Amino acid sequence: MNASVDAIEPLEPATIVVRGNGPLAGTVHVPGAKNSVLKLMATTILCDGAFELTNVPDIADVAIMGDLLAAIGVEMTRPAAGELVLVNTGRITPVAPYELVERIRASINVLGPLLTRCGEVRLSMPGGDDFGARPIDMHVAGLEAMGAEFKFSHGYLEARADRLHGADIAFEFPSVGATENLMTAAVLADGVTTIDNAAREPEITDLGEFLVAMGAKIDGIGTSTLVIEGVDQSDLHPVRHHTVPDRIQAATYLAACAVTGGELDVVGARADHMTMLLDRFANMGLEITTTDLGIHVSADQRLRSIDVATLPYPGIATDYKPLIITMLAVADGVGIVTENLYPGRFRYVEELQRLGADVRTSGHHAVVRGVPRLSGAPVKAHDIRAGAAMVVAGLAAEGVTTISGVHHIDRGYDDLVGRLQQVGADIERR
Ligand code: EPU
Numbered sequence: 001m002n003a004s005v006d007a008i009e010p011l012e013p014a015t016i017v018v019r020g021n022g023p024l025a026g027t028v029h030v031p032g033a034k035n036s037v038l039k040l041m042a043t044t045i046l047c048d049g050a051f052e053l054t055n056v057p058d059i060a061d062v063a064i065m066g067d068l069l070a071a072i073g074v075e076m077t078r079p080a081a082g083e084l085v086l087v088n089t090g091r092i093t094p095v096a097p098y099e100l101v102e103r104i105r106a107s108i109n110v111l112g113p114l115l116t117r118c119g120e121v122r123l124s125m126p127g128g129d130d131f132g133a134r135p136i137d138m139h140v141a142g143l144e145a146m147g148a149e150f151k152f153s154h155g156y157l158e159a160r161a162d163r164l165h166g167a168d169i170a171f172e173f174p175s176v177g178a179t180e181n182l183m184t185a186a187v188l189a190d191g192v193t194t195i196d197n198a199a200r201e202p203e204i205t206d207l208g209e210f211l212v213a214m215g216a217k218i219d220g221i222g223t224s225t226l227v228i229e230g231v232d233q234s235d236l237h238p239v240r241h242h243t244v245p246d247r248i249q250a251a252t253y254l255a256a257c258a259v260t261g262g263e264l265d266v267v268g269a270r271a272d273h274m275t276m277l278l279d280r281f282a283n284m285g286l287e288i289t290t291t292d293l294g295i296h297v298s299a300d301q302r303l304r305s306i307d308v309a310t311l312p313y314p315g316i317a318t319d320y321k322p323l324i325i326t327m328l329a330v331a332d333g334v335g336i337v338t339e340n341l342y343p344g345r346f347r348y349v350e351e352l353q354r355l356g357a358d359v360r361t362s363g364h365h366a367v368v369r370g371v372p373r374l375s376g377a378p379v380k381a382h383d384i385r386a387g388a389a390m391v392v393a394g395l396a397a398e399g400v401t402t403i404s405g406v407h408h409i410d411r412g413y414d415d416l417v418g419r420l421q422q423v424g425a426d427i428e429r430r
Helices: 034-046 060-072 105-118 137-145 176-187 204-213 247-260 275-283 319-328 346-355 382-395 406-411 416-422
Strands: 015-018 025-029 049-054 074-077 083-089 122-124 147-155 157-160 169-170 191-194 217-219 225-229 241-243 265-266 287-290 294-298 334-339 358-362 364-370 378-381 400-404 426-430
Touching: 015 074, 015 382, 025 204, 034 074, 034 105, 034 176, 034 217, 049 225, 049 358, 060 074, 060 083, 060 105, 074 406, 083 204, 083 241, 105 122, 105 137, 105 157, 122 191, 122 378, 137 147, 137 176, 147 204, 147 364, 169 176, 176 204, 176 225, 204 217, 204 241, 217 416, 225 382, 247 265, 247 294, 247 319, 275 287, 287 334, 319 346, 319 358, 319 364, 319 382, 346 378, 346 382, 358 382, 378 382, 378 426, 382 400, 382 416
Parallel strands: 025 265, 049 241, 169 191, 378 400
Antiparallel strands: 015 400, 015 426, 049 083, 074 083, 122 157, 147 157, 191 225, 217 225, 265 294, 287 294, 334 364, 358 364
């Protein structure tokens, strides 16, 4: 896949048209995780040679990260569906220009690898998402503790360090991106870096395992204390790696099944990466079993309301929240949802209200009073996860729901429409 896929709204925007038509049934396959593969791709900056990634989702953000890496000196090809080859040519330019960085948040993940490999980096400051400002102060403070010097001017960040050195870093909050940047930077630093209160999402474990396979020395992967002993660049080598399955896409199919009263096998889903969410879904009345291939779910009764608060992993991820609110919108009773990560991440609620949902927000809480059925209407996807929730809401609605802003959904979902069609949904892309 060499063509650019733009996350900016295309000239002739697509829409997704859904007609609620009853229970979904069958098997749906979950691809690899966006929030892992983008980081694995950025990490190929660390050493020369040809990396192979499998279980790669076919999403726009992968193409955008490919464009960014091409500008830096890593060439990406897609030899087969679900596979990427990334060739680090050794001619690395430690500059990440605005036109590419502004398109995806994960472009910040080139900071750690570029700085530790090249001793310098010039990176356009990453923007926010529709759900609010997303600062990078923890990334910067951690790299400063490792000896980097930062300058900010004209929308660019410049960092320098002849060689980063090990440091003891304790996060106030387990930031996903800061953990990843410091972990990758520490791999080539001089000495030992300890990261306390590190994030421990499955995608970070995936990155840690990728780095160790490359020759990095990391203890504590999957825990909140990471200990990284720096190695020389000559100790690293390229690897072949299978991307961890996408727990947010998996949850999307569970939610779609839940609101339609269906029965699905979600193949590839890792129940052990979704334990708390699956417990909460069981509290809502879903029958969930772990199978050899993934998760089996059936919804043979109306959903029951629950209260939910988002938290860093292993808590309920903020990225699940639009799906949960959509499920609560058609559940029996009243549920309160508390957002603890992004205070502004409720914009899609207005769209759900257009479909007849009874949701009120106040500060970082939403109170959702379930109604028996939503009613189809035109709605807009404001970000990736909100967009997927609109599709799920459309499945629970009477009549036609037309979703615009589909380019957001394309950033993180690999053929959402086709996968839902295969399990009986009346859905098409126009
Ligand atoms: N934060 C700071 N300072 C920092 C870093 C983070 O204040 O230096 C704050 C952020 O502003 C935010 C919170 O901490 O309020 C969470 O940020 P975190 O660094 O943990 O998240 P991220 O790395 O920016 C990733 C995912 C998000 C997901 C969050 C939380 C990627 C590319 N993005 O973002 O995924 O919501 O972790 O789990 O991995 C998505 O996929 O749609 C998406 C938004």
